[in-house]
Amino acid sequence: MSVTQTLATIAQTLPDGAGVDDAQNIAAAQGAGMAYGLAAIGPGIGIGYLVGQSVQAMARQPEAAGMVRTTMFLGIAFTEALALIGFVVFILLKFA
Amino acid sequence: MSLLPTLLIAAGEGGGLHYPSIEDLVEWPGIPAWEGAFYDFNKIAFINVLAVILTSMLFIFSDTKSLVPRGFRNLAEMAVDFFDKGIIGQTIGHGGEKYLPFIASIFFFVFFANIFEVIPLFHMPASARMATPLFLGVLTLVFFVAVGLKHQGPKYFFNACFPPGVPKPLYLLVAPIEFLSTFIVRPFSLAVRLFANLLAGHILIVTFGVLSITLFTASALVLILPFSFLMLCAMVGFEIMVSFLQAYVFAILAAVYIGGALHPEH
Numbered sequence: 001m002s003v004t005q006t007l008a009t010i011a012q013t014l015p016d017g018a019g020v021d022d023a024q025n026i027a028a029a030q031g032a033g034m035a036y037g038l039a040a041i042g043p044g045i046g047i048g049y050l051v052g053q054s055v056q057a058m059a060r061q062p063e064a065a066g067m068v069r070t071t072m073f074l075g076i077a078f079t080e081a082l083a084l085i086g087f088v089v090f091i092l093l094k095f096a
Numbered sequence: 097m098s099l100l101p102t103l104l105i106a107a108g109e110g111g112g113l114h115y116p117s118i119e120d121l122v123e124w125p126g127i128p129a130w131e132g133a134f135y136d137f138n139k140i141a142f143i144n145v146l147a148v149i150l151t152s153m154l155f156i157f158s159d160t161k162s163l164v165p166r167g168f169r170n171l172a173e174m175a176v177d178f179f180d181k182g183i184i185g186q187t188i189g190h191g192g193e194k195y196l197p198f199i200a201s202i203f204f205f206v207f208f209a210n211i212f213e214v215i216p217l218f219h220m221p222a223s224a225r226m227a228t229p230l231f232l233g234v235l236t237l238v239f240f241v242a243v244g245l246k247h248q249g250p251k252y253f254f255n256a257c258f259p260p261g262v263p264k265p266l267y268l269l270v271a272p273i274e275f276l277s278t279f280i281v282r283p284f285s286l287a288v289r290l291f292a293n294l295l296a297g298h299i300l301i302v303t304f305g306v307l308s309i310t311l312f313t314a315s316a317l318v319l320i321l322p323f324s325f326l327m328l329c330a331m332v333g334f335e336i337m338v339s340f341l342q343a344y345v346f347a348i349l350a351a352v353y354i355g356g357a358l359h360p361e362h
Contacts, residue, residue, distance in 0.1 A: 070186040070348065077345045081285050084292035091295070095118040 032093035039086020046079040114306075121302055122224055122295070143222040147208035154204055175200065183348050188355035195354050198239060203347040206232065210294055210339035213301070214332050221294040221339070229290040233283035236350045241279075244357030255360045286349060293342050297335045304328035 054072040058065045124139040158172030165173055179200050184192040209228055213221035222228045244252035256278050257271045304327050311321040 066182070067186055070182070073341075073345055073348060074352065077289060077349060081289055084289055084296075087292045087296055088288060091118070 028093050032090045035093060036086050036090040039089065040083050043079050043083035046082075047076055050075045050079060114310075116302065116306070121298065122220075124220070139218075139220060140222050140225050140228070143209065143212045143218060143220065144228060146212070147205050147222060150208045151201055151204040155201075175204075179203070179347070183344075183351050187348060187351040188358060191358065192351070192355065195243075195351070198354075199347050199351055202232065202236070202350055203343050206290065206346045207339060207343035210342055211336070213294065213298060213339060214335050219301070221298060223290050223294040223342075224298045226287070226291050229287040230283075232290070232346070233287035236286060236353060237279065237283040239350075240353040240357040243354050247358055248360055252357065252360075256357075259361055282353060286346060290342055290346060293338060297331075297338055301328065301331050301335060304331055 050072065054068050054075075057068045061068075126136045126138040130136050154168065154172060154175075157168040160167075160169050162169075176196065179196055180193065183199060183203075184196060188195065206223065209222040211221075212218040213224070241252070244256065248255055257275045258267060259270065259274060262270050304324055307324040308321060308328055311317050311324060
C-alpha cells in the first residue's frame with residue numbers, strides 16, 4: 001500500500017477530533033519503516049555473499065587469512081554504508 | 097496481529113509503555129551557568145574529554161624506560177603490533193610506519209567514545225551525535241590531503257581526479273566522480289558510518305531497556321520480561337563488539353585513504 005493510499009485510508013477512518021498532523025505522522029512512520037526495510041535488503045545480500053566468499057578464501061588458503069580479513073572488513077564497511085544511509089533516512093523521516 | 101504488539105498496546109493502555117522521543121535519547125542539558133557560551137559543556141562534551149584523556153593516558157603510561165614491558169606497556173605493545181601488522185601492513189604497506197601514531201590515536205579515541213555506550217552511568221556514545229564523527233571525518237580528510245600534498249606535491253589533486261588507464265574522452269565523466277568521491281563522499285561516509293551505527297545501537301539498547309522496565313509489572317505480562325531482559329544483555333555484548341569493530345573500520349579506512357595519498361596509482 002502506498003503512502004498516499006494510506007493517507008486516504010487514515011483520513012477516512014480517523015475520528016473527527018484527529019488532525020492532519022496525526023495522519024501525517026502515521027504516513028511518515030510507514031514511509032520510514034519501508035525506507036529502512038528496503039534499504040536493508042541489498043546490503044544484507046551483499047554482506048552475506050561477501051563474508052561467504054571470504055570464508056571460502058580463508059579456508060582454501062589459510063596463509064592469506066590476514067589479508068582476506070582486512071579486505072573483507074573494508075568491503076563490509078562500504079556495503080554496510082548503504083544500509084546505514086537507509087537508517088539515517090529512517091531517522092529523518094520519522095523524527096525530522 | 098502478532099502477540100507482541102497486542103501485548104504492548106495492552107500494556108500501553110494500562111498506563112505503561114512511554115517510549116522516549118529521539119530528543120530525550122540524544123540531547124543532554126548543558127551546565128546552566130555556561131549555556132550559550134562557546135565553552136558550553138554537557139554530557140557529550142564530557143565523554144569526549146574523557147575519551148581524549150584515556151587515549152592520552154595510553155600513550156603517556158606506555159612510555160616507560162624499562163626494557164622489560166609490564167602493565168600498560170604490554171597492552172601498548174600488543175596494540176602497536178596489531179596496528180602495524182593488521183592495519184598498516186595490509187593497507188599502506190611500505191613507508192606507512194610513521195602514520196601509526198595517527199591511526200592509533202584515531203582508533204583509541206573512536207573506541208573510547210563508542211564504549212561509553214555500555215558503561216553504566218554514562219550509557220551514551222559520544223559518536224551518536226554527528227559532531228564527533230563529522231569532526232573525525234574532516235580530520236582524516238585534512239590528514240590524507242596533507243600527506244598527498246607532501247608526497248606528490250600539487251599534482252596530488254590531478255592524480256586523485258584522473259586515475260590512469262581510462263580512455264581519454266571518459267575523463268569528462270570520471271574526473272568529477274573521482275573528485276566528489278575522494279574529497280566529499282569519503283569524510284561524509286566515514287562520519288555517517290560511525291554515527292549511524294552508534295545511534296542505532298543506542299536506540300536498540302534503549303528500546304529493550306524501556307521494554308524491560310515496562311514489563312516489570314504485576315500483570316501476566318511479566319512472563320515476557322525474561323526474554324526482553326536477555327535480549328538487552330545480548331545487545332550490550334553486541335554493542336561492545338560494534339564499538340571495537342567501528343573503531344577498527346574507521347582506522348582501516350583512514351589507513352587506506354592515507355595509503356592512496358602516499359602512493360599514486362600507476
